[in-house]
Amino acid sequence: MIKNSLTCLSGALNYAVQPCKYIKYNPCDYVKIPKIPVDKNAQTKTDYILSLDEWETILARFAGTHFYLPLMSGFYAGLRLGESYGIDLLEDVDFENSTLSVNHQMQMQNKNWVLCNPKFDSFRTIKIGPELLNALKKEVTSRKKNMLKYGPYYLKTYLADDGTITQARADIIVPYKEIWPxxxxESGELTTTDTFKYCVRVIHDSLNNPLFHHHCLRHTHGTILAENGAWPRTVMERLGHKDIKTTLERYVFNTEKLQSDAVDIFEKAVR
Incomplete structure (x- = not known):
């Protein structure tokens, strides 16, 4: 953030020098950003990767709840939190071809929940496996049953032309596009990225996992792919990064398995 702020200010002052000629030189030319000490605890949480045992414990705890799909889509598809909540079951899932399209992310804007473009406009369609696909199928089936159960009292979700999300009872006609978040x-009431904070608190306190955050599911997804030989470009496109540098520096961590594999590769090569 500090580097970006300096870049913006420096660019503005360069413009003031030439062509505007308001000032003679750019004072930002002499600015150096000091080295900021790394908080070891914060770094540990940022780089945290779930073990499979931890993942199974979390999944068992939230099976059958509205937290299940945001967890599953983070772990099995590497989606960001807002992208997980931005899935429209009516349009974004192709059950026949086993694909999931990332077309939106959910955000709070001007005190309203909206569906907007994914981060960096990273629209993408990715292949998904049977675990996530079956979870999505079960949710669609469950959704239809709940609509029949609640009848006119079921809350349907609609997307206005400006991307604003609104809800209304099933017996009320709304002139907007219906979506299935x-x-x-169970009643159709919308949950949001803010709602997910409760899930995180339960994992921290009840499951004794203080390092968990939704983004660690994305870290874990990318690292498992790297550990098992996925092509970096494929990982980059799957995660929706704007360049390969982000994928390699932030999401493909130098785990013990990767280090061991590097040794094995070298030993086989010299033999």
Missing amino acids: AAVK
Whole structure:
């Protein structure tokens, strides 16, 4: 953030020098950003990767809840939190071809929940495996049953032309496009990225896992792919990064398995 702020200010002052000629030189030319000490605890949480045992414990705890699909889509598809909540079951899932399209992310804007473009406009369609596909199928089936159960009292979700999300009872006609968000309560009530904070608190306190955050699911997804030989370009496109540098520096961590594999590769090569 500090580097970006300096870049913006320096660019503005360069413009003031030439062509505007308001000032003679750019004072930012002499600015150096000091080295900021790394908080070891914060770095540990940022780089945290789930073990499979931890993942199974979390999954068992939230099976059958509205937190299940945001967890599954983070782990099995590497989606960001906002992208997980931005899934529209009606349009974004192709059950026949086993693909998931990332077309939106959910955000709070001007005190309203909206569906906007994914980060960096990283629209993408990715292949998904049977675990996530079956979870999505079960949610669609469950959603239809709940609509029949609640009848006119079921809360349907609609997307206005400006991207604003609104809800209304099933017996009320709304002149907007109907969507099926991936994470709603039994009655159809919308849940949001803010709602997910409760899930995180339970994992921290009840499951004794203080390092967990939704983004670690994305870290874990990318690292498992790297550990098992996925091509970096494929990982980059799957995660929706704007360049390969982000994938390699932030999401493909130098795990013990990767280090061991490097040794094995070298030993085989010299033999």
